[in-house]
Amino acid sequence: MTPMKPIAAALAAGLLLAAQPAHAGEITVVSWGGAYTKSQVEAYHKPWMAKTGHKIKSVDAPNPASPIKAQVKAGNVSIDVADVEYSDAVRYCDEGLLETIDPAVLPPAPDGTPATEDFIDGALTDCAVANIVWSTVFAYDAAKFKGAKPQTIADLFDVEKFPGKRGLRKGAKPNLEMALMADGVPAGDVYKLLTTDAGVTRAFKKLDSIKKHVVWWEAGAQPPQLLADGEVSMTTAYNGRIFNAAIGEDKPFEIVWDGQVLDFDLFVIPKGAPNKDLALEFIKFATDTQRLADQAKYIAYGPARKSSGKLVGLYQDGKTQMAPHMPTAAANMGNALVNNFEFWADRDSELNERFNAWIASN
Amino acid sequence: MTTAAETVAAGDGGPLTTGDGTPLKTALARATRRARIKALLLVAPLLLFVIVTFAVPIGQMLYLSVYNPVFSDNMPRLSSWLRSHEVSDVPGEAAFEALALDLKDARKNRTHAQVGTRINYERSGATSLFKSTARKIKKIKGPPYKEQLLALNSEWGDLHLWTVMARAASPHTSAFYAQALDLTYDATGNITRAPENRRIYGLLFQRTLFLSALIAALCLILGYPVAHLLANLPLKYSNLLMVMVLLPFWTSLLVRTTSWITLLQSQGVLNDLLVSVGILGDDGRLELMYNQWGTVIAMTHIMLPFMILPLYSVMKTVPKDFVRAARSLGAGPVTAFLRVYLPQTVPGIGAGVLLVFIISVGYYITPALVGGSSGQLISNQIAFHMLQSLNWGLAAALGALLLGGVILLYWLYDRLVGVDNMKLG
Numbered sequence: 001m002t003p004m005k006p007i008a009a010a011l012a013a014g015l016l017l018a019a020q021p022a023h024a025g026e027i028t029v030v031s032w033g034g035a036y037t038k039s040q041v042e043a044y045h046k047p048w049m050a051k052t053g054h055k056i057k058s059v060d061a062p063n064p065a066s067p068i069k070a071q072v073k074a075g076n077v078s079i080d081v082a083d084v085e086y087s088d089a090v091r092y093c094d095e096g097l098l099e100t101i102d103p104a105v106l107p108p109a110p111d112g113t114p115a116t117e118d119f120i121d122g123a124l125t126d127c128a129v130a131n132i133v134w135s136t137v138f139a140y141d142a143a144k145f146k147g148a149k150p151q152t153i154a155d156l157f158d159v160e161k162f163p164g165k166r167g168l169r170k171g172a173k174p175n176l177e178m179a180l181m182a183d184g185v186p187a188g189d190v191y192k193l194l195t196t197d198a199g200v201t202r203a204f205k206k207l208d209s210i211k212k213h214v215v216w217w218e219a220g221a222q223p224p225q226l227l228a229d230g231e232v233s234m235t236t237a238y239n240g241r242i243f244n245a246a247i248g249e250d251k252p253f254e255i256v257w258d259g260q261v262l263d264f265d266l267f268v269i270p271k272g273a274p275n276k277d278l279a280l281e282f283i284k285f286a287t288d289t290q291r292l293a294d295q296a297k298y299i300a301y302g303p304a305r306k307s308s309g310k311l312v313g314l315y316q317d318g319k320t321q322m323a324p325h326m327p328t329a330a331a332n333m334g335n336a337l338v339n340n341f342e343f344w345a346d347r348d349s350e351l352n353e354r355f356n357a358w359i360a361s362n
Numbered sequence: 363m364t365t366a367a368e369t370v371a372a373g374d375g376g377p378l379t380t381g382d383g384t385p386l387k388t389a390l391a392r393a394t395r396r397a398r399i400k401a402l403l404l405v406a407p408l409l410l411f412v413i414v415t416f417a418v419p420i421g422q423m424l425y426l427s428v429y430n431p432v433f434s435d436n437m438p439r440l441s442s443w444l445r446s447h448e449v450s451d452v453p454g455e456a457a458f459e460a461l462a463l464d465l466k467d468a469r470k471n472r473t474h475a476q477v478g479t480r481i482n483y484e485r486s487g488a489t490s491l492f493k494s495t496a497r498k499i500k501k502i503k504g505p506p507y508k509e510q511l512l513a514l515n516s517e518w519g520d521l522h523l524w525t526v527m528a529r530a531a532s533p534h535t536s537a538f539y540a541q542a543l544d545l546t547y548d549a550t551g552n553i554t555r556a557p558e559n560r561r562i563y564g565l566l567f568q569r570t571l572f573l574s575a576l577i578a579a580l581c582l583i584l585g586y587p588v589a590h591l592l593a594n595l596p597l598k599y600s601n602l603l604m605v606m607v608l609l610p611f612w613t614s615l616l617v618r619t620t621s622w623i624t625l626l627q628s629q630g631v632l633n634d635l636l637v638s639v640g641i642l643g644d645d646g647r648l649e650l651m652y653n654q655w656g657t658v659i660a661m662t663h664i665m666l667p668f669m670i671l672p673l674y675s676v677m678k679t680v681p682k683d684f685v686r687a688a689r690s691l692g693a694g695p696v697t698a699f700l701r702v703y704l705p706q707t708v709p710g711i712g713a714g715v716l717l718v719f720i721i722s723v724g725y726y727i728t729p730a731l732v733g734g735s736s737g738q739l740i741s742n743q744i745a746f747h748m749l750q751s752l753n754w755g756l757a758a759a760l761g762a763l764l765l766g767g768v769i770l771l772y773w774l775y776d777r778l779v780g781v782d783n784m785k786l787g
Contacts (some may be wrong), residue, residue: 066749094475094493165628170735171750204559215652216735230629342490349751350486350560356743357562359735360569 026055027080027275027282030067033060034221035244039298040083040131044286047294051285054278062219065092068270072097077272080279083131086122087173087341087348089266093127094345099269099276100127107288109307118289123304128266129287130304132295135260135327135336136174139242140234141227142252153259153335156234157182157206159213164233167226170216172355173344174261177337178236179206181259187337194343200351204358216359227253243300243325247315257332263339264304300325424765427758431533432480436473437464444531449524450550458508458518462499469496483753484526484537484547491517522549538759563760566740567767573658573739574722578715580662581669585714588666589673594682611667619731622660626650652734660732661722668721669714676710712779720768740764 029045031037037060045056059079061067065088071077084092092098103124106115116124123130138156142149150162157179159166168175180190180199183206193199215232217223223237224245239255246253267283269276285291292303293311300322303309312322323329327336378386434441439460447453468474478492495514502510511518525547529537540546540553544561548554555561588607592600610618625631628647636642650656680703688698726741733739740760747757775781 063750069752091475091479094472095479096472096476214735218730229627231627345493346482346487346490349483349753352746352751353562354560356746357560357565360562360565360738 024053024055025275025278026057027278028057028059028078029081029083029282030059030061030064030079031083032062032064032220034219035241035248035299036220036238036301039240039295039301040286042298043295044282044291047291048282048285052281054282056282063088065089068092068097068268069095072271075272077270077274079270080273080275081282082268082270083265084128084268086130086264086266086339087344089125089128089268090341091345092268093125097271098127099271099273101129101269101280101283103129105280106284109289109305111307113307115305118305118307120304120306123264123266125266128268129283130264130266131287131292132265132301132304133262133326133328134265134301135239135262136169136178136236137239137242137255137257137260137327138178138234138236139223139227139246139253139255141230142254144230144233149254150234150256151258152256153178153182154184155256156236156259157210159210162234165213165215165231166210167215167217167223167232167235167237169236170218170359172348172351174337174339175207175236175355176200176203176351177261177339178259179203181335181337182206187259187335190337191340191343194347194351200354204354207358224251224253227251239325239327240299240301247317247320247325257327258335259337260327260332260335261337261339262327265301296322296326300327302326302328423754423758424762425758426754427538427756427762428534428536430480430530430535430538430755432473432476433527433530434533436468436471436477437461437531440464440527441531444528449528452519452521452524455506455508458511459505461518462502462507462511465492465496465499468492469499480530481523481526483541483756484529485523487517488523488526491515491523525549525551535755538753538755539763541756542759542763563740563743566738566743567763569738570723570740570764571767573654573661573737574719577658577661577665577722578669578719580658581665581718582711582715584662585666585669585673586711589670589677589710592670592674593677593680607667607670610663615664615727616731618664619660619728622656622663623651623732626656626659627652651732652737654733654737656732656734657729657737657739660728661725664728665718665722668717672713672717673707673710676707676713680706708779712775716772716775719771723764723768 029040031040037058041058045058048054049056063085064079064082065084068079068082068084069092071079089098093100103116103119104114106124106129108114109118119130120133138150138153140150140162144164145162148161150156155162156166176194177190180193180203181187183202185193194203215226215235217226217235220238220241223232223235224241226232226235227237228245228251239260242253242255245251246255267287269279269283273279287304289305289307290311292305293308293313295301296303296308296312297314297316303312312326314320315322324331326332380386380389437460440457443453443457443460447457465474468477474492474496475489478489481488481492495511495518498514502514517523529535529547529551537547541556542563544556544564545553546556546560588603592603592607594600595603623630627633628649628651630651632650633642633647637644637647642648650659684702684706685698688702689695693701723739724741726739726745729737729739730742730745733742741764744757744760744764747753747760772781
């Protein structure tokens with residue numbers, strides 16, 4: 001609080017109380033940091049704080065799902081809302097670590113379509129409400145390739161044709177999927193093939209071909225940095241991060257949409273959250289049609305509601321049309337894979353162990 | 363005590379007593395007991411603090427590596443059946459009946475996914491098997507259970523699954539230690555080595571010990587002359603030098619690590635410099651980051667103060683006259699150093715090496731940031747299982763092995779050099 005005379009402070013507090021229906025509270029929202037958190041602060045947090053008078057403490061984590069289990073198991077939960085990936089939302093819900101959220105309480109679309117029909121298929125689960133559709137794509141530094149430009153996912157794995165280091169996420173997901181697509185497997189067959197040992201071996205073999213050239217990244221903010229530093233010439237990345245560097249910061253980065261892997265980000269409430277009711281109020285507000293469309297103004301992730309699509313307009317610079325930068329834009333969906341959370345819930349430990357063993361051996 | 367002396371002087375021949383007639387022995391015991399209680403009370407807050415924040419959590423964590431009651435608690439009927447029967451083949455109707463009834467309860471309590479996850483640690487595919495079966499378990503109203511469960515999902519007829527469940531039926535398990543040692547149970551329940559493409563922990567333990575020893579050795583080589591200089595320079599220079607040693611020590615670890623990235627990455631300051639003066643070609647840039655080199659260089663820098671400070675405190679106490687005396691008696695500079703100076707600094711060397719080695723063994727932030735793939739240490743895997751895969755049992759087993767290894771090395775050190783010979787400052 002800014003220094004104030006006690007009387008003035010009491011007066012101000014009185015006015016605030018009079019102006020608000022309920023006692024002003026504070027919730028803690030954990031998200032992924034960088035440009036992504038910023039887009040949420042602008043599109044969700046600030047309007048909600050202005051409207052309700054409640055406060056939001058925004059916290060960043062490399063993966064906001066990570067602290068949830070420890071906090072719930074220890075019975076000391078400090079997170080009210082977390083923004084997590086699909087597979088974590090489903091897994092944690094099944095393990096009883098999250099509060100259930102009844103989709104019926106979510107606001108309908110402006111034309112009256114109930115929320116359950118307005119959200120994209122799969123965007124609502126027992127414990128989570130999706131806000132965006134994001135994707136892992138690969139991007140390159142246009143300045144590094146004067147002649148032919150990378151066009152397809154196969155080019156990411158072709159160091160002969162496109163020399164230079166590659167940035168890849170340090171984890172089995174979604175490198176295995178991308179490796180298979182680069183090896184010529186159609187998107188529809190990727191997960192079927194990965195359930196077989198031969199398929200996994202084939203994916204690792206493809207990864208082997210560029211292993212010596214890989215710089216591994218972990219946090220979403222790293223790949224644009226690696227590209228900007230010239231450490232890598234191509235890297236996989238979350239599409240919104242590249243968009244912000246390319247359009248927002250005028251970097252010569254280009255996205256290749258071929259072989260992209262789509263995923264949802266969802267809001268969840270950890271079991272035993274200190275301000276459960278307020279957290280739900282926030283989620284209801286943040287995932288309404290207008291707010292989801294607003295977020296697209298700050299980062300190139302697609303809104304999880306169908307009704308938001310029409311409202312997506314210009315980027316905050318006032319001249320870039322956002323629609324073609326959405327992973328869900330028709331032109332970008334030519335060869336796209338939707339992340340299969342069931343597959344990863346089952347194979348996560350086995351494949352990550354194999355991936356870690358692969359990465360640690362020279 | 364004067365009263366006791368007086369009693370003795372009185373010389374009445376009985377046992378020694380104090381002035382008020384209590385035997386001297388009792389009075390002494392009482393006095394020492396009081397002193398002991400006072401001492402205990404003084405250390406009690408610290409002791410309590412250490413127990414509550416250190417011993418108990420670590421003990422609990424270590425217990426997790428051998429204790430996992432998820433299956434036995436949530437599948438009680440099946441667990442008790444499995445405990446009382448030998449599983450050498452897919453069991454019959456009785457076991458499947460227990461399985462079906464337990465799954466119904468687990469579904470009601472929303473615990474079926476936890477159970478699936480526990481089994482999935484040892485057999486992939488169990489998570490979805492348990493989840494999909496639990497979703498449809500209501501359809502099974504009565505016997506024959508085996509037939510109906512197999513109709514729901516034929517995977518229930520897999521022997522490997524049953525041997526894994528049989529082991530999980532006991533809350534005490536060795537599965538996590540087996541995994542931490544790159545071992546696995548085959549379909550019939552015998553311990554074998556894990557398939558080659560999944561062996562990882564043995565390699566990482568070796569690498570962790572090797573790199574930690576290397577870092578300790580580098581710190582000693584680099585730190586020894588600095589510490590010597592610190593101890594022997596006139597005060598006004600040595601203070602300045604001390605500040606230079608301590609300044610990085612006070613700087614945030616992340617700042618120091620990211621500075622190394624900026625300096626050493628292939629498009630970094632050092633490489634740019636070498637290329638611009640023509641020592642390296644543009645395509646021959648040195649790979650000093652995101653590999654073992656990165657880990658070794660950054661960690662040596664971070665660990666240096668831990669080596670210099672104990673060395674300095676020992677060297678400060680070594681009288682300068684000894685080396686001078688040795689020289690005046692005819693020893694060359696090398697002999698004087700090796701036979702007179704070096705032996706007197708051994709307590710500092712021991713302390714510094716041990717300190718650096720033990721801290722390095724458990725370090726994980728720096729290797730995670732600069733280690734790439736070949737510079738990862740075992741601690742990165744422990745963090746992975748704590749935070750990402752949430753397999754705390756395995757993380758605890760790996761941690762326990764690491765702790766055991768360090769204690770073993772400490773014991774060896776004590777036998778070879780002697781811990782009493784160590785001086786931390």
